[in-house]
Amino acid sequence: MSHSKEEHHCWNCGEHSASERAARSLFCQFCNTLQAPSPDYYRFFSLPKTLAIDDEALQQTFYQMSRLLHPDRYGRRHERERNYSLEATAILNDGYRVLKDPVRRAEYVLRENGFQVGEQRSNEVPPELLEEVFELNMMLDELKAGDDDVIPQLDEARDRFLAMLDSIDTELDEEFRSHDAADDDGARMASLTAIRGILHRRRYIRNLIDEVDRQLTSRNA
Template identity: 35%
Template structure:
C-alpha cells in the first residue's frame, strides 16, 4: 500500500508497486505523471552540477523501454503512454544536458519563471556585448574567432559557477542574473560558430 518515493505508483497493468515510467515487473509503460521532475527520471538529485552522471546512457536505456516503436505489440492505450513518456524523456534529456536550460529548469522548479525576452539593462554587460559583437564582426580568420570563442566560453563557465553558488545559497535574484548572462554568452558563442 501507499506509493513510496513520491510518485512511483502501482502498475496499471499488473499492479506491481514502484512502477516509474515503466513497470519493473511486467515492463508496461505507465501513464505520464505530471509531478515527475526531470532529475528523477535520470535518478539525479535536484542540483545544478551534474557532471559525469552518464545522462546519455540513462537516456538511451529509457528510450529502449519507452520508445513507441518498441511497444507496437501492445495495446493502443499503452502505445499512447509510450509516445508521451518517450517525449517527456527527450524533453528531460534536452533540458538537463545543457547548463543554461538546466539552470532555468531548476529555477522553474522553485517557482521562478524567467521572462526570456526581458531586456538587459546592466550597463556593464551592454558595453561588453557591443565590444564582443564588434570583435566578432571584425574577426576575419578562424584563429581570431576561435580565440574569441574560447574567451566567451570561459565567461560562460564563470557565470555558470556563479549560478551554482547563488542557487545553493537560495539567492535567486543573483541566480536569475547569472542565467541572463549565460544566455547572452551562449548566443555569442553561436554567433562565432556561424562565422567559423
C-alpha cells in the same frame, strides 16, 4: 527534492507498492507494464534535483531508456501502454535535450521554481559592459558602412566577449554547486536568483557574439 509519499498502483495488474522506488519506476515491478510517465525530467531520469549533474550517467540512462521505450516493443501492446510509450519517448527526448545542456537545465529548474526565464527578451545591458557594448556597436556600424579596417578590432572584441562567456560559464558552474549544497530553501532560492542573473548576462553576451559573427560573415560573403 520533495519527499511526499508516493505509491505505486499499477493500472494494468492492480498491484500496489508503497516503496518510493517502485512509485518512481516507469515499469510496474510486478507485471513489467509501462506506467504513466512523469513529465518531471529529473524524476523521469531518476536524478536528484541538483544543478550539477553527471553527464555520463545521464547519457547512459538516456540510451538505456531509449531502448526500453523503443516503439517496436509496444506495437502489439495494450493501447494505453502504447500511448504511454509515445508520451514517455517524447519526455525522454525533450528531457535529455534540456538536462544535458547546463543553460537549459538551469532555465528548467528556474522555471519550475517560479522564475521567469527563457527565450523571451532579456537583452538587459549589464551596466559594467555599457562602454564595451557601445564601442562594439560603433565598430559594427563602421563595418556596415564598408570600413574593413575595423575587422581586426572586431575580432579582438569578439575574443574578449568569448573570454567573458568562459568566465560566466565558470561562474555558473560554481553557483550550481552552491545551489546543490544549499541547506535550506532560502539559500536555494538566493542561489537560483544569482543563477538567473548569470544566465541573463550570458544570453546578452552570446547575442552580441552572434551579431558580430553575422556581420563578419555577411562581410566576407
